[in-house]
Amino acid sequence: MQNRKMLRVLSGETLPTPPIWLMRQAGRYLPEYRAVREKAGSFLDLCYNPELASEVTLQPIRRFGFDAAILFSDILVIPDALNRNVRFVAGEGPLLDPLDADGVDHLDPTNTKAHLAPVIETVSRLRGTLPDETTLIGFCGAPWTVATYMIAGHGTPDQGPARMFGYQNPQAMEQLLNVLADMSADYLVWQLQAGADCVQIFDSWAGILDEQSFERFVIKPTRRLIDRVRTVVPDAKIIGFAKGASSRLENYRKGTGVTALGLDWSISMEAAKNLQQSSPVQGNLDPMRLIAGGRALEEGVDRILEELGQGPLIFNLGHGITPNAPIDHVENLIKRVRNR
Numbered sequence: 001m002q003n004r005k006m007l008r009v010l011s012g013e014t015l016p017t018p019p020i021w022l023m024r025q026a027g028r029y030l031p032e033y034r035a036v037r038e039k040a041g042s043f044l045d046l047c048y049n050p051e052l053a054s055e056v057t058l059q060p061i062r063r064f065g066f067d068a069a070i071l072f073s074d075i076l077v078i079p080d081a082l083n084r085n086v087r088f089v090a091g092e093g094p095l096l097d098p099l100d101a102d103g104v105d106h107l108d109p110t111n112t113k114a115h116l117a118p119v120i121e122t123v124s125r126l127r128g129t130l131p132d133e134t135t136l137i138g139f140c141g142a143p144w145t146v147a148t149y150m151i152a153g154h155g156t157p158d159q160g161p162a163r164m165f166g167y168q169n170p171q172a173m174e175q176l177l178n179v180l181a182d183m184s185a186d187y188l189v190w191q192l193q194a195g196a197d198c199v200q201i202f203d204s205w206a207g208i209l210d211e212q213s214f215e216r217f218v219i220k221p222t223r224r225l226i227d228r229v230r231t232v233v234p235d236a237k238i239i240g241f242a243k244g245a246s247s248r249l250e251n252y253r254k255g256t257g258v259t260a261l262g263l264d265w266s267i268s269m270e271a272a273k274n275l276q277q278s279s280p281v282q283g284n285l286d287p288m289r290l291i292a293g294g295r296a297l298e299e300g301v302d303r304i305l306e307e308l309g310q311g312p313l314i315f316n317l318g319h320g321i322t323p324n325a326p327i328d329h330v331e332n333l334i335k336r337v338r339n340r
């Protein structure tokens with residue numbers, strides 16, 4: 001374990017060269033991913049195929065030698081386990097059956113373990129195949145972000161339907177978030193038991209909420225999730241990525257018990273450095289700098305290394321890599337981080 005650099009940083013160590021991986025590092029910007037994706041059938045078929053899901057997890061490790069691999073799956077396998085009719089339509093993103101307050105009472109998580117067994121099988125295979133020095137990251141969506149897709153039935157620019165649901169049906173919202181927190185906790189425990197070294201909780205829509213709602217819909221259910229994980233795996237290393245939560249991240253860290261904070265690119269470096277005094281941080285290059293390449297990429301990377309390189313840092317983007325990312329820019333990014 002001592003040679004898994006990302007794990008050392010999660011334990012609080014500062015390394016001369018920070019470990020690097022990229023959110024969504026397996027994906028459509030890679031031709032080898034597109035080739036597997038075509039033969040897999042639907043996107044969810046790929047998520048539930050341990051052989052192909054392991055293969056696409058390993059692709060960016062082989063090509064770029066990242067310090068960590070992230071399980072290939074999706075945050076929406078949880079609503080899929082709840083029979084919410086999850087499907088991915090090309091050009092439209094995810095679609096689900098929208099959920100109303102009455103529907104919350106009828107959610108039935110009893111089939112979760114059997115439904116997610118193929119994903120857990122992928123984790124076991126990966127730990128058996130990955131180089132010893134590569135950290136394996138498991139993940140789930142945060143209850144709030146998963147709930148936004150369940151309520152609207154699709155992605156939205158402002159999560160209006162889920163925010164309205166929270167105001168009009170506070171009890172149903174609490175119940176929904178509790179169901180998701182408990183299922184997600186069990187799911188993370190299975191991943192950790194199958195060989196994941198650490199886990200990340202993706203709360204991509206945390207930044208859209210006001211302060212009270214952030215407390216109720218983000219901090220509280222995330223705390224419930226993490227407490228439940230740690231009753232089984234007391235020393236679980238957990239990265240919380242609450243996108244857009246910048247000025248609330250200190251409260252988020254204290255309130256949830258995450259081990260490390262994922263940062264997006266909107267946070268000030270001063271705030272990021274302050275947060276790094278109390279926990280490791282991960283991030284936070286604007287993914288658009290990766291697309292732009294050249295000077296924009298270099299100055300973005302250099303700034304992060306200068307400001308955050310003296311403390312526990314895991315280098316990453318501030319959100320997922322997009323399908324239009326040029327492969328040579330990814331190579332330049334890794335070189336810049338490693339050769340300074």
Ligand SMILES: Cc1c2[nH]c(c1CCC(=O)O)Cc1[nH]c(c(CCC(=O)O)c1C)Cc1[nH]c(c(CCC(=O)O)c1C)Cc1[nH]c(c(C)c1CCC(=O)O)C2
Pocket residue numbers: 022023024025026027028037043070071072073074075076088091092093094139141145155202204320
């Ligand atoms: C909100 C969210 C989702 N999924 C995820 C989030 C949280 C992080 C974020 O905000 O980006 C997380 C996710 N999705 C995927 C992973 C795999 C691991 C990784 O490489 O990081 C992870 C960690 C694969 C994926 N998940 C998806 C793809 C693309 C699907 C394809 O190959 O056709 C991949 C590689 C599909 C997906 N899944 C989701 C959306 C909105 C989409 C559609 C986006 C699109 O079409 O570009 C839901």
